[in-house]
Amino acid sequence: MYTTDICIIGAGPVGLFAVFEAGLLKLRCHVMDVLPQPGGQLSEIYPQKPIYDIPGLPAVNAQELVNNLMQQISPFKPEFTLGERVEELDHQEDGSFIVTTNEGTKVRSKAVVIAAGLGCFEPRKPAIERLEDFEGKGVSYMVKDPENFRNKKVVLAGGGDSALDWALYLANIAEKVTLIHRGDSFRGAPDSAEKVVRMAEEGKINLLLKSNITKIDGNGHLKEVLVTGHDKTTNSIDADHLIPLFGLSPKLGPIANWGLNIDKSAIEVNTYDYSTNVKGIYAIGDINTYPGKLKLILCGFHEAALMAHSAFKYIYPDKHLSFKYTTVNGVNAF
Amino acid sequence: MDFINITVENRNGERQELELPTDMGLSLMEALKANEYNILATCGGMALCATCHVEVLQGGEKLGSMSDAELDMLDTLPDAGPDSRLACQLRINDAMHEAVFKIRGEEE
Ligand SMILES: Cc1cc2nc3c(=O)[nH]c(=O)nc-3n(C[C@H](O)[C@H](O)[C@H](O)COP(=O)(O)OP(=O)(O)OC[C@H]3O[C@@H](n4cnc5c(N)ncnc54)[C@H](O)[C@@H]3O)c2cc1C
Numbered sequence: 001m002y003t004t005d006i007c008i009i010g011a012g013p014v015g016l017f018a019v020f021e022a023g024l025l026k027l028r029c030h031v032m033d034v035l036p037q038p039g040g041q042l043s044e045i046y047p048q049k050p051i052y053d054i055p056g057l058p059a060v061n062a063q064e065l066v067n068n069l070m071q072q073i074s075p076f077k078p079e080f081t082l083g084e085r086v087e088e089l090d091h092q093e094d095g096s097f098i099v100t101t102n103e104g105t106k107v108r109s110k111a112v113v114i115a116a117g118l119g120c121f122e123p124r125k126p127a128i129e130r131l132e133d134f135e136g137k138g139v140s141y142m143v144k145d146p147e148n149f150r151n152k153k154v155v156l157a158g159g160g161d162s163a164l165d166w167a168l169y170l171a172n173i174a175e176k177v178t179l180i181h182r183g184d185s186f187r188g189a190p191d192s193a194e195k196v197v198r199m200a201e202e203g204k205i206n207l208l209l210k211s212n213i214t215k216i217d218g219n220g221h222l223k224e225v226l227v228t229g230h231d232k233t234t235n236s237i238d239a240d241h242l243i244p245l246f247g248l249s250p251k252l253g254p255i256a257n258w259g260l261n262i263d264k265s266a267i268e269v270n271t272y273d274y275s276t277n278v279k280g281i282y283a284i285g286d287i288n289t290y291p292g293k294l295k296l297i298l299c300g301f302h303e304a305a306l307m308a309h310s311a312f313k314y315i316y317p318d319k320h321l322s323f324k325y326t327t328v329n330g331v332n333a334f
Numbered sequence: 335m336d337f338i339n340i341t342v343e344n345r346n347g348e349r350q351e352l353e354l355p356t357d358m359g360l361s362l363m364e365a366l367k368a369n370e371y372n373i374l375a376t377c378g379g380m381a382l383c384a385t386c387h388v389e390v391l392q393g394g395e396k397l398g399s400m401s402d403a404e405l406d407m408l409d410t411l412p413d414a415g416p417d418s419r420l421a422c423q424l425r426i427n428d429a430m431h432e433a434v435f436k437i438r439g440e441e442e
Contacts, residue, residue, distance in 0.1 A: 045382050118376060126412030159409040182414070187406050247410035249385070249440065250376070 002079060004030040006311060007099050007109035009086050009255075012040020014285030014300030015115030016069040021308035023076030025321065028334065030107045031078050032099065034085040034120045035248075039066035041286075044121055044248060055298060065297075075333035081105050085120055089258045089281075097280065110315045113307060114260075114267060114276075114283040115300070118250035126157065126244050128213055138222025139242045149174045153238050155225045157213055158245035159183050164192040166245065171204050178206040178237055180213060180227055206237075216242060255287075263289055273310030274303045280314055282307045338431040342366065343391065345437055354426045362388070362435070363421035372441050379422035381407050385439045386421040387414065393433030397424060413438065 006022050008015045011033035019029045037043050042051075042062035050059045057065075084101035089112060091097060099107045123141030125131060131139060143149070143166055154174045156167050159181040165188075167179040179196065186193035200207035208227055214234065215226040225239045252265045261268040261277045266289035269276055274284050284307050285300035293299075312321050336356045343349045354365050363375050363386040374385035381403040390397065394417050400408075404423045408414045418438070424430065 041376075045377060046380070049380070049382075124410065124412055157412075160406070183409065187402070187409050244412065246412040249383070 001098075002030050002081075002105075002107045004028050004079065004107060004109050005315060006030075006111050006113055007032065007097065007107045008113045008115055009033075009099065010040060010115035010117055010285070010287070011035070011038040011080065011082065012115060012117045012285060012300075013042060013065065013069060013297050014117075014304055015040070015113070016066070016073055017301050018113055018115060018284060018304040018307065019073040019076055019078045020069075021304045022311065023073065023078075023334070024324075024326065024331070025308055025312045026334075027308065027312060027315065029076070029078045030081065030109065032081045032084065032086050032101065032105075032107065034083065034122070036083040038070060038080070038082070039063065040117050041250075042066050051297070053296065053298060075331050077334050081107070085253070087254045095280065110280070111311045112281045113311070114255060114281065114287055115285045115304075116252075116255055116283075116287040118286055119255070119265065120251055120253040121248040122251050122253070123244070124246040124249050126213065126246065128216055130216060131244075134216060134218060134222045134242070137220065138218060138240060139216070139244075141244060143170070143243065146170060146173055149241060151175045152240040154178070154241045154243065155180065155213075155237060155239045156243050156245060157181070159186055159188065160245065160247065161188040161192065162247075163245040164188040164196050166243065167196055167205055168192060168199070171199055176206065176238075177204075178208060178225075178239070180208045180211050180225075182210070182212055184209050208235075213242075213244075266293075272306075274307045275310060282311060336428075338426065338428060340430055340432070341392075341434040342369075342371065343434065343436040344371065345441070349434075354430075356427050358426070360426045361422050362386075362424040362426060362430070365426055366421060366437070371437060373421070373437065374440050375422060377422075381420055381423055384408065384411050384420060387411060387439040388419055388421045389415065389436040389438050390417045390419055391434040391436055393430065394419070396429045397433070398429065 005027040006029045008031045011031045022029050047063040049062050084103045087102050088100040097112045150173050153176045155178045157180045171177045199205040210230040211227045214228040217224050225237045228234045267283035269283050269288045271290045274282050276283050284303040286295045337353045341351050376385050377383035384407045404420050
């Protein structure tokens with residue numbers, strides 16, 4: 001179990017900057033995100049787009065802004081738990097909170113800051129009947145350990161880079177790799193697309209174009225995948241594993257069950273300090289809503305500053321907090 | 335001001351006719367949002383999120399070809415079909431007159 005002052009759920013720009021504002025007040029932070037990398041929407045959706053409305057930066061590439069934020073907060077030595085989804089938030093009798101992820105990681109903190117953006121980035125799932133029944137029993141949406149697929153029959157679905165890359169990689173490990181794609185050509189990196197087509201010609205990858213998965217079956221574990229072509233013919237493919245790879249999209253997820261006031265997938269806050277209806281829990285950035293809310297990075301940064309001062313008073317009700325500019329003392333690292 | 339008419343089918347299959355201006359440079363995504371359709375449009379219209387996915391039930395052939403960005407994004411959608419488009423990439427213009435669109439993208 002990790003112990004910290006503030007547990008921040010979401011490593012988007014706003015969650016990251018909250019570490020800085022908290023750090024100035026000598027509050028330590030632990031940041032959690034389901035994505036394997038920090039940056040939220042910026043690194044996941046538009047890493048290469050320039051942003052023009054960050055004060056003082058006439059133009060900044062989204063990934064560069066994330067890198068800069070990581071550098072800016074590094075003196076405060078935040079801890080990170082990445083690649084895990086926060087599932088539970090429990091109140092303790094002493095007023096502290098314990099946050100638990102899907103992998104069982106626990107963080108105990110004095111305050112919780114939800115900076116969850118548009119929600120938890122989750123895999124897009126194709127509409128196939130009983131797909132969810134086979135999750136963890138042959139169906140997965142990412143490749144965590146390729147060794148799990150050694151000498152297995154693997155079916156991949158999708159037409160993007162990750163479908164191409166994994167088809168190429170797993171072809172050398174699995175007994176058989178089938179790649180199913182709706183289109184008749186690939187739009188991923190031309191290099192990988194060419195390689196996949198070549199390996200299909202050599203019989204090393206079973207490539208089914210203009211096809212969709214229409215049904216899956218098995219007895220306790222996935223056994224077969226039915227594929228229907230645009231010509232309406234259906235084929236059965238023996239499969240130990242099915243990996244649909246259709247990218248990620250954000251979903252509010254477990255946060256909806258934490259007893260917070262929610263309006264249209266956003267958490268209602270008091271604009272005095274961006275606190276929620278539960279004492280000790282704050283919500284900042286795209287995840288919150290209040291009259292006049294704008295989903296902008298700069299608004300999230302402002303919210304982080306006010307939140308940090310309020311969280312300090314919540315955590316140390318008897319300590320006096322004197323407000324200081326960074327120009328006075330600089331940034332005092334931990 | 336010039337107007338065209340289109341028909342929009344919502345997620346429940348209910349249809350409504352809309353009259354839209356062609357001279358405001360609006361995209362179909364913006365026009366749908368302005369008409370209170372519940373569309374996420376997370377990326378604000380850059381063909382980066384696919385939440386404004388629509389199916390063109392009628393008049394698709396007149397809409398012009400897709401950019402690489404739109405094709406790439408549609409490829410990531412498990413439920414896209416041959417008539418899928420991203421509403422943010424469609425300009426409201428005369429070619430769209432009498433087209434029929436079904437909203438497919440995720441709800442807000
Ligand atoms: C294409 C595009 C262009 C944009 N351009 C601009 C612009 O020019 N200027 C501007 O100001 N804004 C812009 N925005 C908006 C800006 O990206 C957002 O306002 C900003 O990302 C919000 O930051 P955040 O930290 O609140 O949330 P996010 O960046 O969404 O990060 C939230 C993180 O929380 C994680 N998370 C959520 N729930 C959980 C959970 N249960 N467990 C684990 N992790 C969880 C998510 O995985 C995510 O990584 C743009 C957005 C897009 C999509």
